[in-house]
Amino acid sequence: MAMTVTERRTEAGAQTIERVLDAAEERFSDEGFRGTSLRDIARDVGIRAPSLYNHFANKEALYAAVLERAFGPMLEILERFLERGEAAYETPGMADDMLRVLTERPNRARLLMHEALAGNRHMNVLLAAWIERLFGSGLRAMRSSPDTHPWTKQELPLLLLAMNNVIAGYVALAPAFDGTLVRDPLSPAAVQRQARFVSKLWRLVWGDAQNAATLDERRRGTT
Amino acid sequence: MAMTVTERRTEAGAQTIERVLDAAEERFSDEGFRGTSLRDIARDVGIRAPSLYNHFANKEALYAAVLERAFGPMLEILERFLERGEAAYETPGMADDMLRVLTERPNRARLLMHEALAGNRHMNVLLAAWIERLFGSGLRAMRSSPDTHPWTKQELPLLLLAMNNVIAGYVALAPAFDGTLVRDPLSPAAVQRQARFVSKLWRLVWGDAQNAATLDERRRGTT
Amino acid sequence: MAMTVTERRTEAGAQTIERVLDAAEERFSDEGFRGTSLRDIARDVGIRAPSLYNHFANKEALYAAVLERAFGPMLEILERFLERGEAAYETPGMADDMLRVLTERPNRARLLMHEALAGNRHMNVLLAAWIERLFGSGLRAMRSSPDTHPWTKQELPLLLLAMNNVIAGYVALAPAFDGTLVRDPLSPAAVQRQARFVSKLWRLVWGDAQNAATLDERRRGTT
């Protein structure tokens, strides 16, 4: 299928852009915004640094584009869950998907951590709003779920944060403990193991059907 | 008690060093090693950048000194636990102390995260060895504890990592979610709340007497 | 009358060229040759910088074209005067025309000043020759005029230069003193006022028979 001149040109540019975003994501996730140099990114792509300015207005804009591309998909995952009704029992499913998304591109978890460490300095307003929304809805989901779990209302935010740290932390930090605690933590096998671990952890802290049953029984017993 | 001139001078020097380390810890924990400039650190202290070289050989050496000072105390906490026999039931106590140490100086948790994100690039051999030892002994403690908990041997490292991420993540990242999930997360009250939360979490995932009882019953019940 | 495609295309091109020259004149007159970027000029025109190269070989060539277009008309004015016989009493008329030409396009006076300030670095040989001719003939005109004026032969060049500075300086510099000395100095009213001022100035410094007589009379009358 023939391409018009314009399309071909655009496509070539788009390819470069994609490669730049890949390289930038990698670099930014290693050393953060200030620790990353455009020259290094350019070198990774195989172009000269000034060429980056054909595609991005400046370093900040490139970083913003990296963040958008990185977290857009996650936000969509969230959207889907939100639309399906925010049912509490879906929270573990969400965690599962999140883990999968993050492990596919572990850089992104690191990116998120860098942002958080630097105080969300560069996270643009839109993105920040989305993330807030994400946590907000996660929280509402937990609050509206049947109270088969042992947590008070005040503790729920802490639990959500903790689960988030467990999931994102594994992806972002485990590599640093490669050899110490986990071997090759981002291999498919290891990720699957971690997914099962998170499920189990969630069941333990939140309760599952069996658990619920046990609790139910206990409750009925009060009758 | 009078001080000689030399002593006073030395003491003044020591004071400067301490102030440099404070400023450096603050800066490094914000933007990491590469993102931090010696000039900024010097400005915080109220001296000029070249003066730093009177106290530290270079930027790397200063960073190393910051890491040493930051994690020495933590390693000592660990030492104490290790010497006292690595009893499993003490793990939560350790987590508690760790949380307290980290929240007293939240920068240090951020420092650790930066290091981990950058792949422990600057963590010197000694420090790395200590940390490895820390996790190693934590792991042995968990392994040698009575199996009143529901985890397999393979899952224990993941659990240790998860608990670490929960604790350090709270201190390092919660500020980024100030207002979203937690309000003023490093205030004494909030820290205490988090400490209680971690305890409870630990009891849930590891099991305590009551839990153990329940599990026991269930087991016996199959008879 | 129909135009062929080629003609129309050529005309479009000519239009673009004209718009480029306009934009370039504006920019160059603000910040000089080195201080002006092709990108800015292109942006003003609504095209991209590389397109400029379809019309001009390079930045220098564009600048040369701007100079040509800017000073061609002035040179023609001069030509006319020269042809009409270089009569001395026409010098004020020339000054008048010059002022008018300059105020219609104040950028051009600024352009000339930039050139002079930078040592005529870019003024091409042809242009320089014309300007030299301009001053040369102005000088000859003054020299060959009846000596009703109080100037020596040696002073005439200084007078010519002075008048030139008064005229061009007003157009080029007055805007900088807008509010301080003159209000809205390039408005038609202000220009007319300045034209009258220059006339009067010229009469005073050059003197004509009538003027001298009038002044004399007035003075005597006060007796």
Place this chain on the structure above:
Amino acid sequence: MAMTVTERRTEAGAQTIERVLDAAEERFSDEGFRGTSLRDIARDVGIRAPSLYNHFANKEALYAAVLERAFGPMLEILERFLERGEAAYETPGMADDMLRVLTERPNRARLLMHEALAGNRHMNVLLAAWIERLFGSGLRAMRSSPDTHPWTKQELPLLLLAMNNVIAGYVALAPAFDGTLVRDPLSPAAVQRQARFVSKLWRLVWGDAQNAATLDERRRGTT
């Protein structure tokens, strides 16, 4: 006489600063602010560009310092005249001094022109205020002088501007017409000639009692 360490250090620095200011004045007056590169200035001084930052915060600050140093003396000349009573007959004396100051450092006149051409973009508030004051007081002086001159109140600002352009224009632009109108226009002899010319010009356009009388007499009778 021995110098303390501090003094010697300061003096060396002060020397460098002075040389930087000289070089910068020269460069800025040739091509204006944007057309001048710090590297060129540094090269003229014999240091590397980053060293400039030991003495000036940035390019703008260096430029501001150049302006201050260049126009401070002129403003002082003015001050002296203002203090002595702003008598109208002193205006030519002022013009004389101004010309002398400008010709001693012709770059400064060019600097002023560049500023004016670029719309006083960089002239700091203080300087601008001074210049405004300068023109203001010149104007008041002219207004309060006995009306032996043929100008209306409305024309006085134009006259002041014209004289300014004659004086500054000679110094700034004459070099561009070296060979055409004036030979070696900044040589002492040429400057003196121009000074006499300006005096004469001023007498013609402004007139003083004596002059008027003399001219009158001469005209009336040559008796």
Place this chain on the structure above:
DNA sequence: GATGAATGAGGATTCATTCAT
């Protein structure tokens, strides 16, 4: 005739570091 992509050269500025004082 227009332009997206690319680039070498340069431009302002920062940075870690040295050294004499």
Place this chain on the structure above:
DNA sequence: AATGAATGAATCCTCATTCAT
């Protein structure tokens, strides 16, 4: 112990220019 001066290397970014399309 502190610092002013200096600097090579690097940082972000602009600029004039080329070229394929």
